[in-house]
Amino acid sequence: MNLEYFIAKRLIAAKNHKSSISAPIIKIAIAAIAIGMIMMIVSVATGIGLQQKIREKVAAFNGHIIITNYDDNQSQVSISPISTNQDFYPKFKNVEGISHIQAVATKAGIIRTETSFEGIIYKGVGKDYQWKNLEEYLVQGKLPDVEHKLTPDVLISKYLADRLSLKVGDKFNTFFMKDNSNQLPNLRVFVVAGIYNSGFQEFDATYIIGDIRHLQRINKWKPDQVGAFEVFIDDFNQIEEKGQQVYNNTQNKEDASKTLDTQTISEKYYNIFEWLQLFDFNIIVIIVIMIIVATINMVVALLVLILERTQMIGILKAIGANNWSVRKIFLYNAFYLIVRGLLWGNCIGIGLIIIQQQFGIIKLNPDSYYVNVAPAHLDWLYILLLNIGTLVICLAVLLIPSYIITKISPVKAIRFE
Numbered sequence: 001m002n003l004e005y006f007i008a009k010r011l012i013a014a015k016n017h018k019s020s021i022s023a024p025i026i027k028i029a030i031a032a033i034a035i036g037m038i039m040m041i042v043s044v045a046t047g048i049g050l051q052q053k054i055r056e057k058v059a060a061f062n063g064h065i066i067i068t069n070y071d072d073n074q075s076q077v078s079i080s081p082i083s084t085n086q087d088f089y090p091k092f093k094n095v096e097g098i099s100h101i102q103a104v105a106t107k108a109g110i111i112r113t114e115t116s117f118e119g120i121i122y123k124g125v126g127k128d129y130q131w132k133n134l135e136e137y138l139v140q141g142k143l144p145d146v147e148h149k150l151t152p153d154v155l156i157s158k159y160l161a162d163r164l165s166l167k168v169g170d171k172f173n174t175f176f177m178k179d180n181s182n183q184l185p186n187l188r189v190f191v192v193a194g195i196y197n198s199g200f201q202e203f204d205a206t207y208i209i210g211d212i213r214h215l216q217r218i219n220k221w222k223p224d225q226v227g228a229f230e231v232f233i234d235d236f237n238q239i240e241e242k243g244q245q246v247y248n249n250t251q252n253k254e255d256a257s258k259t260l261d262t263q264t265i266s267e268k269y270y271n272i273f274e275w276l277q278l279f280d281f282n283i284i285v286i287i288v289i290m291i292i293v294a295t296i297n298m299v300v301a302l303l304v305l306i307l308e309r310t311q312m313i314g315i316l317k318a319i320g321a322n323n324w325s326v327r328k329i330f331l332y333n334a335f336y337l338i339v340r341g342l343l344w345g346n347c348i349g350i351g352l353i354i355i356q357q358q359f360g361i362i363k364l365n366p367d368s369y370y371v372n373v374a375p376a377h378l379d380w381l382y383i384l385l386l387n388i389g390t391l392v393i394c395l396a397v398l399l400i401p402s403y404i405i406t407k408i409s410p411v412k413a414i415r416f417e
Helices: 004-017 025-060 158-164 213-216 238-246 270-308 309-318 323-360 380-407 410-414
Strands: 065-069 100-111 117-125 139-143 154-157 173-178 186-194 207-211 228-233 262-264
Touching: 025 270, 025 323, 025 380, 065 238, 065 309, 117 139, 117 158, 117 173, 117 213, 154 158, 186 213, 207 213, 238 262, 262 323, 270 309, 270 323, 270 380, 309 323, 309 410, 323 380
Parallel strands: 117 207, 154 186
Antiparallel strands: 065 228, 065 262, 100 117, 100 173, 100 228, 139 186, 154 207, 173 186
């Protein structure tokens, strides 16, 4: 073992000699492994990062599970109220893994200014609303204070503020239609407390967020009546399981007419989450291609190295070395080259991801990707698995070309030039 390792080191030292034919090929093999690892790290980090960021944005505006009245309402507007006197509110004790539950209500309206108008959905929230989900999207002003007296302050998107020429502190009229079309609409005057920009066009072009008590008065609801409950869970990967558990624990077995319905955001925004699942397939394809390319380059490098060292192989066999001992010498050398490539690939790949996280150099079109900046998430477990997988697969495949050593005759090899 020590002799084999010593010979492998000498072989490694000799490969960079100016007269070595294999030197440029070996450098290409190292570069291929490095580039492959860079591509794998970047694809995994950006793919997972984009999935997580979009999930966070959808959950920030909807929660992970939405509890509503069981009716035929397919719109985003609250029609029939739900009482807050529920066993699961304000703490969902019967289902584990639920971090928060909040009461909300929504109603369609029209914002009218001196120069323009826009159709919107007013989302009413109360003192239990988890504002921290929207804090990172706040670009101007402050979040509305809905914990004390009724406030006209609202949070409006940058998209709507630009289209309506509104800024922080401006007042604007909002009209809410009544159920009876013959009646005049309800008018509310709101004040822009803050402006947010989530980069999610579907939400930015639709929602303004304010005090739920405005909607309770407009709809003539009682103070304990709301439009829906938004439930947040700890682990998104369990959303289907938790959604079923929440549904089972919100059913009224004594009175079927008071049955509640639940819907996960993956069901509500089915197209978005189906699109996100495609990223898993794309990542797998990139990883497979990069490993194949790296392996092919290493196979070529090993074959050239064996051909260049044919005389050495013959001498080793002549002095008593068996085939496996000679093969291990070249596999040790291949291991060293693979590790060098992986080291360079990890340094550059992780460095690129950190730079993107800190400076957001790569921008994306929010109309297509729902984010302004390409998100990147470093998962050290995935990086470790990529390195181990690449190393094991490359070495396993290299066992095949190293078999050619067993076919080399000592007599012919020593005479080989």
